[in-house]
Amino acid sequence: MPPPGTPPQFLHARKLSDYEVELSWQPPLEANSDILYYIVRVWNETTDLQQNVTKTSVVINVDSESRYNASVSSWTRLGDGGVLIYISFTTTDAEPFDPPQNVTVVNTDASSVTLMWYPPTEPNGIIVHYTIYYSFNNTVTEKTVPVSDLYSHTSPDSRLSYTLTGLIGGNNYTFWMASSTVQGDGGVHSEPLILLLPEDAAPLSASRRTSRAPCLSRTAKPSRGLLPWAQTLTHIRPLTSTHSSCRSLCFFSVLCLPTPFFFLLFLEDLTP
Missing domain, CATH: 2.60.40.10 (Immunoglobulins)
Known part of the structure; x- marks a missing residue:
């Protein structure tokens, strides 16, 4: 003879209205065979209701403001799979027993x-x-x-x-x-x-902001024989729409310094 199964689990009641309560539960952890149906019993001092259901929940009609007991058993082709220890519930609104x-x-x-x-x-x-x-x-x-x-x-x-x-x-x-x-x-x-909480996106730092390159202009014609980087630049003006002649793009390396420096200069076109 196969051993009896375990009873259904986690039976609880949830009030839907003053006259309706939903009973729900989970299937047994171990059953001795496929479950054919559940027997739900609900009773109090004056009434006793028993109902066969194939799902794991049922809505029952109750009297308002009364205390009830309920139990559920699972049935297979081999018989009773075990009875869940019954619970008590009331149809009168009370405070919850447990939190969300x-x-x-x-x-x-x-x-x-x-x-x-x-x-x-x-x-x-x-x-x-x-x-x-x-x-x-x-x-x-x-x-x-x-x-x-x-x-x-x-x-x-x-x-x-x-x-x-x-x-x-x-x-x-x-x-x-x-x-x-x-x-x-x-x-x-x-x-x-x-x-x-994660932080807001950090604002773009000043060192990473895009800015216009200055327009470097000469104040005198270059002296013969001097290299471009040896000439003295005496005035720096910001690039504006009036300096549209700053078109020539040149790279110069200052080799006489301890560490090479590279300058991106926008120079006006030189005329003879």
Whole structure:
């Protein structure tokens, strides 16, 4: 006879409305055969509901403001695969038992950060908003994000995301989160995330800026027999539109100095 399988995992309840609760769970880690269906049982002092389902979630109708118990078992062709220890839940809104799950940073630049997370596993009611806290320079700021803004393009069980803007690059920030029902956040927060934002692009330094080369002009005709670099340049004028005659491009090497120097000179055309 094959050994019995392990029970389903991670059963939790999520209130959808005053009269509806969603139960969800994960399949067993080990099953003695293919799972044919699950048996979900929900009961309280006055009612007892049992339902067969083939998926790993089910929506049940409940009375408002009541406490319930729930259990799930998996069934194969060989029989019962094991019963999950039941959980208790209430349809009355309360504070969440746990914070947003798996909060991570997925994108960042010098002035913004995008956070991603999953809803709490035990919200104890309907989550109405999330709060993102972030601290910088001994100042804590909080951003309230309504659930209606997050679920517009996704399902309630999907991974959620939000982008914070207006941050200052080159500084350390600490981020953490909480989720709230109408009763509050229960004082439970996610683990803090510490992040160094990248700096803004550095401005171009003066040494790398492009500038116009000066136009060097002569004040006298060159003396016969003197090399060009031996002539005395007595005046330097900036290159303007009035000096369009600076067309000749010459390279000269000053060999008489300890280290050769090269000068790029724009010279007026010389006339005899």
